[in-house]
Amino acid sequence: MSSVHPYARELGDFLRARRGRLRPRDVGLEPGGRRKVTGLRREELALLAGLSTDYYQRIEQGREVRPSDDVLDALAGALSLDDKERRHLFTLAHAARRSAPAAVNRDPERVPDSTRRLLRVMDTPAVILSRHLDLLDWNPMAQALLGDPDAYPTDRLNMLLLLFDDTLTGERSCPDWEQQALDYIGMMRAAVATDPTHPRATAIVGELSIRSDQFRRLWAQHDVRDSVSGTKTFRVPEVGDIALDWDTYPLPGNPGSVMLVFTAEPGSADADRLQLLASLHATRSALGNKHPSQTRGTAARRTPSGTP
CATH class of the missing domain: 3.30.450.180 (Beta-Lactamase)
Known part of the structure; x- marks a missing residue:
């Protein structure tokens, strides 16, 4: 597998953390049998967002994917993100769509x-x-x-x-x-x-x-x-x-x-x-x-x- 884009890694970590804080009953799902995870499973979140489990897994693992704004909207809704979290999701995802990290101004910060x-x-x-x-x-x-x-x-x-x-x-x-x-x-x-x-x-x-x-x-x-x-x-x-x-x-x-x-x-x-x-x-x-x-x-x- 190719190296993971740093923005894609941040995106995947954020999605994983937000998925981990939800319980099945929080989103209208039955927990089912024994669970190895405390939050939603990947397949449960994918179902709620209308995505295939494989596609969602590729996003969370930081592989070469570029989720559309419609996909991001669906994920934000499935994860019950608030406005701040939704903006953060879009910031990370839009950056991850680029093939390489954008040039960022790293000049020393000066106080006028x-x-x-x-x-x-x-x-x-x-x-x-x-x-x-x-x-x-x-x-x-x-x-x-x-x-x-x-x-x-x-x-x-x-x-x-x-x-x-x-x-x-x-x-x-x-x-x-x-x-x-x-x-x-x-x-x-x-x-x-x-x-x-x-x-x-x-x-x-x-x-x-x-x-x-x-x-x-x-x-x-x-x-x-x-x-x-x-x-x-x-x-x-x-x-x-x-x-x-x-x-x-x-x-x-x-x-x-x-x-x-x-x-x-x-x-x-x-x-x-x-x-x-x-x-x-x-x-x-x-x-x-x-x-x-x-x-x-x-x-x-x-x-x-x-x-x-």
């Missing part, structure tokens, strides 16, 4: 000077993340919230690597750790869908797959999320837990890069705690602790001890 200026004048915590969740820049309020970034080497400046490093954060300092992990994994899944062989993506996913059982479990679920907003609780020793809303904003000219901004409801206890934290940080800074970005070039050299 104007964006850096905006970041500095914002009075709420904000960071810049690359498409693969590398930390590119942050503002003083983010440093106050997340901790001193002058601690870790450049190649560790990644939210997923930090989140799954028990010596740095882990569940003890992240009350909503698994939700946070799913959000970041969803963002990484979107990046992998557009360029599954990118060296940075393969390095991060490869490392975490080797050293973290939790990451392997969550990554294998192939969950797809619109990770554009949410709520996160930060455990900050100086002021206690702070629950903040977060939103992401795409950067112009940097596909995949986002500004991640945290805000508190005005007048809330969380807003008061955030303001107190900002005051404490300003006092420390006045005593001589400068923000590392003041002496940094185009990318951050260190990372916060916490993760956003």
Whole structure:
């Protein structure tokens, strides 16, 4: 058999994961006798989608097939995919139709000077993340919230690597750790869908797959999320837990890069705690602790001890 197209492999893995989460009774089928699989069998999904079992199996195995949009619609319906999952299915399948991976822009992601200026004048915590969740820049309020970034080497400046490093954060300092992990994994899944062989993506996913059982479990679920907003609780020793809303904003000219901004409801206890934290940080800074970005070039050299 010829080598499997990287996009076709991603497509097959996604279909297999979605098939595994359904039970026969979920889709109006009788389970029948003893079953070796927990989800739907291939032949059951093929029946529901109006496909031959052999054809569906070739798609799932990543062989040389180019499913039409009608076939994709049928599979999305049979698998009960939501809108986010359906878009992900089409992204993977349309890429797999090409005979070779498309040329993808892999130029280093740069933060425009104007964006850096905006970041500095914002009075709420904000960071810049690359498409693969590398930390590119942050503002003083983010440093106050997340901790001193002058601690870790450049190649560790990644939210997923930090989140799954028990010596740095882990569940003890992240009350909503698994939700946070799913959000970041969803963002990484979107990046992998557009360029599954990118060296940075393969390095991060490869490392975490080797050293973290939790990451392997969550990554294998192939969950797809619109990770554009949410709520996160930060455990900050100086002021206690702070629950903040977060939103992401795409950067112009940097596909995949986002500004991640945290805000508190005005007048809330969380807003008061955030303001107190900002005051404490300003006092420390006045005593001589400068923000590392003041002496940094185009990318951050260190990372916060916490993760956003």
